[in-house]
Amino acid sequence: MDRESHWQGVYGSKAETAVSWYEAQPRQSLDLIRRAAPDGAAGVIDVGGGASTLVDHLLAAGYRDLTVLDISDHALARAKARLGAAASRVAWIVTDVTRWQPARTWDVWHDRAVFHFLTAPDDQDAYLAALRAALAPGAFVILATFAPDGPERCSGLPVQRYDAAMLAHRLGPGFALVAAEAATHTTPWGVEQRFTHTLFRRTLSMSGG
Template sequence: MNATIDAATDRRIGPAWPMSRPSAQLQESMQHMALAARSRTAAILAVGGASSTLVDDLMMDGFVNLTVLDVSAAALEATKRRLGRIAKYIGWRTADVLETEFRESAFDVWHDRAVFQQLSTPVQRERYLAQVLRALKPDGIAVIGGSVPCTPNSGPDPLAVHHAADEMLSTFEPLFKLIGVSMVMKCGAGNATPTCLYTVAPRAR
């Protein structure tokens, strides 16, 4: 019996974790990912995804070829416990995204809401993008998060959003083309760092 049928059987028996609707932020991520995830067997990598419920939402939406990579073994184990028996249908990698070896053209979608924006040096970012380029299929996409400063209880400065987009575009060029940008977190009390999602695709190699 293949993994797809096994996973479906487990869901019929009963969910291994509480079922809930994805947050607005995760719904936005999934809409971006749908550009390349043309079937439920698309290979999806969630970078730094151990603390997110994105993998839960993708499983519930029927995706069956998922890999979660995180530098924290403890975070991965916590997510496995949360998912219960469903966790066996997911690939788990404890590794630094800058150091690990990726198989060439292994993934249709690379998703990262937090890791890239924490890289502080040009060398780190160049290495990161080289890893994305190696791991993605030629027609794949990467969905990468970037923060946009703003003040609580007000919208982000349009100039700041434009500048952030220009900065990200200059980082991706010339290896990638920018094909989408969206704001996924609004400013509000206790939340002064909204996130933009940038969808990029490799240029012809």
């Protein structure tokens, strides 16, 4: 099964609150976005946002330039239905990020738990190429992945686990680590999962990407 079919199946068969990554209140993501871009005019893209409630909270916080990207149109349809009329205030992109060529740039790239599903180096490189194309120097990257002591698999798929140093190495010298936080996420059925949350800033130097 290819990546798109897998995630279409997940979102087509499970309720929004029945996936392991569900958060009613995405506190750490919100805190890092506010730290990176306190101005509501900042452009924020949530990569792999799916049916996440993050976009709801960002709208409520006054952010006005929001984009949600996901490989599953089922997931985005759920988010749009939940938001109702407010969905028109968000740009929605259905695509595989590893095959995406951004048409604009954003001030903040947020990804909670997409990058760690990319275990093949070619897929990681394609993701990072899209990330670099989507961010001007001075923009920020928020990456949240499973930590080294986190799960080895999720949603039936193997994952790549990272600490902050490993993510910094993978992003390369064009990005400076601003903050790193350990986190424990509790799934809807009470299982604890260890995460690494990081905030990077794209440096003014274009070396390394």
